[in-house]
Amino acid sequence: MAHVGGCLCGQIRFSIDAEPLGARMCWCRDCQRIASGSATVNVLFPEDAITISGEIGTIGRIADSGNRVERGFCPKCGAQIYSKTVEPAGMPVRIRAGVLDDPELMAPQAIIWTESAPSWAPLDPGLPQYPKGLPPGR
Ligand SMILES: [Zn+2]
Numbered sequence: 829m830a831h832v833g834g835c836l837c838g839q840i841r842f843s844i845d846a847e848p849l850g851a852r853m854c855w856c857r858d859c860q861r862i863a864s865g866s867a868t869v870n871v872l873f874p875e876d877a878i879t880i881s882g883e884i885g886t887i888g889r890i891a892d893s894g895n896r897v898e899r900g901f902c903p904k905c906g907a908q909i910y911s912k913t914v915e916p917a918g919m920p921v922r923i924r925a926g927v928l929d930d931p932e933l934m935a936p937q938a939i940i941w942t943e944s945a946p947s948w949a950p951l952d953p954g955l956p957q958y959p960k961g962l963p964p965g966r
């Protein structure tokens with residue numbers, strides 16, 4: 829069964845024809861800026877399994893990792909939909925957990941970029957924590 833979701837105003841809907849590859853929280857500074865001060869929570873899927881309908885806005889940036897990352901959002905309501913690594917290619921797309929119709933789909937399994945988190949960040953001690961991104965291949 830496909831996993832589905834959409835933005836706050838509803839003009840973007842997406843469908844994902846694959847099971848999640850993983851899930852994590854990211855406290856990098858870019859994520860704090862787009863997630864209102866908190867971490868983003870991301871569920872990973874293979875890019876070719878994702879179909880998006882509606883008008884999507886994108887912003888390309890060099891991430892703290894040095895990778896070239898594209899973030900997709902709704903230009904109407906501002907909801908963040910995904911981030912994907914454009915360079916290097918081949919990494920899973922990170923769908924923002926909050927825009928899945930079922931945010932229970934997969935709980936975060938790791939916390940990344942903890943060195944950028946503010947001192948008050950509620951970091952779950954039960955999860956593996958990485959000061960920066962995960963090592964390549966994880
Ligand atoms: Zn919207």
Ligand SMILES: [Zn+2]
Nearest residue numbers: 854855856859
């Ligand atoms: Zn991040």
